[in-house]
Amino acid sequence: MRALDELTNIASNLVNPAVEEWKQQGKKVVGFMCTYVPEEILYAANILPVRLRAPNCVETTSADVYLSHLNCTFIRSCLEFTLEDKYKFLDGLVFTNSCDHVRRLYDILREIRPTDFPLLYLISVPHKVDDDLIAWFRDELDRFKESVEKTFGVEITDASLRNAIDVYNETRSLLRQLYDLRKGKNPPLTGAEALSVIVAGFSLPKNKYNELLRQLLAELGEREGISDYRARLMIAGSGGCDNPAYLQVMEDLGGLIVTDSLCFGSRYFCEPVEIGDDPLLSLAKAYLNRPSCPRMVDNAGERSDYIRQMVNDFNVDGVVFQRIRYCDLWGGQLLHVEKEMKESSIPMLSIDREYSLGAVGQLRTRVQAFLERIER
Amino acid sequence: MVTEEKKNVLKEVLDYLSFATDMIVERFGEKHPEWAWIYALLVDYYEEAYKAKDTGKPVAWINFGVPPELFYAMDIMPVVMDALTGSLASIGSAVKYIDLAEERVPDYICANNKTLIGAALAGDVPLPDILVQPAHPCDSNLATYPVIAEYYNIPYFCIDMLYFKTERSAPYVASELRKLVSLLEEITGKRLDLDKLKQVMQYSNQAHELILKHEVLRQAVPCPYSSLEAISEYGLVLTLAGTPQLVDYFERRYALSKDKVSRGEGHLPKEREKHRLVWIYGAPTFDMTLLMWLEKEYGAVSVANMNNNFTMQPVEDLSNLDSILMGLAEKVTLLPMTRECGGPWENWLDASMDLIKRYKADAAVFAGHVACKSNWAVIKLIKDKLHDELGIPTLVLEMDLFDPRVASTDTLKAQFDNFFNVHFKG
Numbered sequence: 001m002r003a004l005d006e007l008t009n010i011a012s013n014l015v016n017p018a019v020e021e022w023k024q025q026g027k028k029v030v031g032f033m034c035t036y037v038p039e040e041i042l043y044a045a046n047i048l049p050v051r052l053r054a055p056n057c058v059e060t061t062s063a064d065v066y067l068s069h070l071n072c073t074f075i076r077s078c079l080e081f082t083l084e085d086k087y088k089f090l091d092g093l094v095f096t097n098s099c100d101h102v103r104r105l106y107d108i109l110r111e112i113r114p115t116d117f118p119l120l121y122l123i124s125v126p127h128k129v130d131d132d133l134i135a136w137f138r139d140e141l142d143r144f145k146e147s148v149e150k151t152f153g154v155e156i157t158d159a160s161l162r163n164a165i166d167v168y169n170e171t172r173s174l175l176r177q178l179y180d181l182r183k184g185k186n187p188p189l190t191g192a193e194a195l196s197v198i199v200a201g202f203s204l205p206k207n208k209y210n211e212l213l214r215q216l217l218a219e220l221g222e223r224e225g226i227s228d229y230r231a232r233l234m235i236a237g238s239g240g241c242d243n244p245a246y247l248q249v250m251e252d253l254g255g256l257i258v259t260d261s262l263c264f265g266s267r268y269f270c271e272p273v274e275i276g277d278d279p280l281l282s283l284a285k286a287y288l289n290r291p292s293c294p295r296m297v298d299n300a301g302e303r304s305d306y307i308r309q310m311v312n313d314f315n316v317d318g319v320v321f322q323r324i325r326y327c328d329l330w331g332g333q334l335l336h337v338e339k340e341m342k343e344s345s346i347p348m349l350s351i352d353r354e355y356s357l358g359a360v361g362q363l364r365t366r367v368q369a370f371l372e373r374i375e376r
Numbered sequence: 377m378v379t380e381e382k383k384n385v386l387k388e389v390l391d392y393l394s395f396a397t398d399m400i401v402e403r404f405g406e407k408h409p410e411w412a413w414i415y416a417l418l419v420d421y422y423e424e425a426y427k428a429k430d431t432g433k434p435v436a437w438i439n440f441g442v443p444p445e446l447f448y449a450m451d452i453m454p455v456v457m458d459a460l461t462g463s464l465a466s467i468g469s470a471v472k473y474i475d476l477a478e479e480r481v482p483d484y485i486c487a488n489n490k491t492l493i494g495a496a497l498a499g500d501v502p503l504p505d506i507l508v509q510p511a512h513p514c515d516s517n518l519a520t521y522p523v524i525a526e527y528y529n530i531p532y533f534c535i536d537m538l539y540f541k542t543e544r545s546a547p548y549v550a551s552e553l554r555k556l557v558s559l560l561e562e563i564t565g566k567r568l569d570l571d572k573l574k575q576v577m578q579y580s581n582q583a584h585e586l587i588l589k590h591e592v593l594r595q596a597v598p599c600p601y602s603s604l605e606a607i608s609e610y611g612l613v614l615t616l617a618g619t620p621q622l623v624d625y626f627e628r629r630y631a632l633s634k635d636k637v638s639r640g641e642g643h644l645p646k647e648r649e650k651h652r653l654v655w656i657y658g659a660p661t662f663d664m665t666l667l668m669w670l671e672k673e674y675g676a677v678s679v680a681n682m683n684n685n686f687t688m689q690p691v692e693d694l695s696n697l698d699s700i701l702m703g704l705a706e707k708v709t710l711l712p713m714t715r716e717c718g719g720p721w722e723n724w725l726d727a728s729m730d731l732i733k734r735y736k737a738d739a740a741v742f743a744g745h746v747a748c749k750s751n752w753a754v755i756k757l758i759k760d761k762l763h764d765e766l767g768i769p770t771l772v773l774e775m776d777l778f779d780p781r782v783a784s785t786d787t788l789k790a791q792f793d794n795f796f797n798v799h800f801k802g
């Protein structure tokens with residue numbers, strides 16, 4: 001399993017050989033947060049977009065001088081990494097107003113590290129979708145594009161945008177194929193492995209990633225499927241779920257994770273970008289219309305429907321709805337999801353967690369009890 | 377057979393306010409007529425809200441930051457959810473609803489939202505015909521109201537807002553308001569009457585101009601204004617903007633302050649006003665007597681707070697719908713709390729610095745509501761700036777504005793004791 005090993009390796013670190021090689025060629029790397037940032041715009045400028053993460057961050061002592069214990073540990077970990085200069089390899093940081101914690105991280109960095117990153121940018125994303133707002137967002141993306149062009153002295157043409165969209169659409173299609181393999185009775189890979197594959201893609205040039213995905217799909221065709229599991233689980237909830245070890249804890253107990261509704265997961269790739277005459281408009285439309293996170297206000301019902309649909313498609317026995325503590329967006333959504341799952345008789349386990357894998361004992365106990373409940 | 381009346385929190389608040397008004401008139405009628413004025417206005421408002429369903433008037437639940445003027449112009453009763461939950465907290469009735477909500481949502485959701493969720497789950501609040509909120513100030517609001525609407529199948533509208541305040545903000549919000557008007561027309565089956573809106577806007581502007589004039593008087597030393605009012609008036613403005621009652625209130629209130637200031641009188645006698653506090657965020661809704669204790673114990677008058685820091689301008693051009701919506705859009709993006717909590721942190725910093733300077737304060741208090749994660753994220757930056765640039769100390773309190781169980785009044789008092797001891801001893 002050469003491709004899987006390589007992708008798993010990449011996922012476990014912040015920087016990988018492909019990023020190093022990219023930098024050695026004198027090319028730029030820009031970190032972004034969250035999935036509402038259209039990476040294609042950066043890719044079209046021959047800039048490598050890397051999604052911000054803080055793998056293996058266990059303490060946030062320096063970050064906690066600024067952020068409080070009431071802020072989500074994902075954001076605190078990212079600030080910790082900035083203060084420890086672990087993002088020094090990045091030439092820019094792009095944020096969206098996706099949640100209160102993210103936007104304040106952007107605010108803090110502007111104040112305390114204003115010159116560390118040549119590009120420090122926040123894209124204002126509408127909280128709902130209609131034709132007006134799509135058009136507005138298209139203009140916002142145009143401004144972002146101009147800012148990238150100006151900061152790095154590059155030109156982003158329509159042709160390069162189209163090419164980027166093609167490459168990214170191929171990624172989306174390959175990831176969909178990968179997820180389709182998990183629908184069967186004996187999926188060829190675990191949830192932890194699948195998460196590694198996705199996470200790796202956030203820090204690789206997508207053309208290289210696509211090659212690895214193709215290779216992976218071929219290798220998985222040869223692999224014997226997994227049959228020794230107790231239940232098929234789906235994982236839903238907060239972003240900041242980029243740690244395969246977290247899923248591994250559940251899988252070690254016999255709960256095989258077969259799908260998810262994560263932005264580090266199926267919500268990232270499930271819809272292609274349909275290219276029209278204006279590539280920026282195509283991006284605006286696609287990004288606003290993709291299966292949403294609860295920052296979007298008009299889709300509370302659809303988000304629960306999405307989970308239900310996934311449960312059916314992947315033959316799921318139970319849903320683990322996890323949130324990083326203090327994540328209001330997913331916390332509020334719980335009210336609706338729980339009701340819907342109950343009405344559809346879908347067992348659900350609701351968990352508040354931290355970004356780093358801390359209280360494993362407690363997680364184990366709860367998952368164990370959940371699996372017993374499902375088995376009965 | 378006597379059938380038990382269905383519990384209704386609007387009635388509960390109404391009964392309490394009626395009782396409190398009588399008590400205030402009796403005990404403070406002469407010394408503080410203004411307190412009774414505020415309560416009397418609230419009694420009328422809740423009475424109307426309570427009776428709306430019976431009279432067949434459509435009801436909207438709205439958030440602070442949604443212009444009530446549009447609703448008054450369309451004969452829709454705007455029940456301001458934050459004012460309702462705040463009132464429930466102030467009479468000690470929020471806690472049970474918070475507990476109920478916490479069975480269904482995480483405890484870190486704002487108690488303001490949990491109170492409403494709990495009341496709805498208990499069936500103790502009649503559901504509205506529509507729920508309207510702005511996209512600011514916070515995730516907790518944004519995460520709960522659309523979910524409540526979906527849960528109970530209530531029509532819902534969010535006035536989207538931009539992160540940065542630029543020349544693009546007002547047209548953006550105005551376009552959102554236009555969509556809201558269309559939806560309200562659909563729900564009520566009635567067209568917006570432009571003449572009626574103009575009339576409502578005239579009231580709104582009259583009150584607004586008095587607020588701005590009064591604001592100048594309020595800065596006097598000694599402060600002519602009691603701490604309690606400084607907090608309560610905010611709710612009043614965001615609830616009653618566009619009504620003649622609010623104009624009447626501010627006319628009387630302005631005259632009162634003017635008279636006091638001209639005689640050099642303050643809420644506390646000049647020699648007793650030792651400290652001037654600016655609350656750069658809210659204040660404990662569950663126990664406002666803390667403010668009186670500060671006056672008594674330390675001569676510390678709470679001269680201003682973030683919430684009733686109205687600095688935006690009235691809507692200038694009332695000639696047509698577009699210009700009115702544009703003016704309202706400009707106004708709502710600059711409303712207190714929307715402004716401080718919703719956009720970049722500098723909004724909060726600038727507003728706080730400005731308040732401290734204008735009101736000649738010597739200390740700032742951050743009533744750090746545990747649910748306001750965006751404020752907690754930058755309080756260190758704010759505190760440092762206030763210290764470095766204005767030489768002002770800030771007391772940072774970790775508390776819940778609605779729920780005394782996070783930090784009780786006694787706990788807060790102890791922190792004030794310590795603060796005064798460290799910064800103002802001798």
Ligand code: SF4
Pocket residue numbers: 072073074075098099100101102238239240324326327328329330
């Ligand atoms: S986990 Fe929630 S609170 Fe944390 S960054 Fe993501 S959306 Fe924001």
Ligand code: SF4
Pocket residue numbers: 486487488489513514515516517717745747748749
């Ligand atoms: S008090 Fe803070 S957290 Fe609560 S609704 Fe208001 S801004 Fe949001």
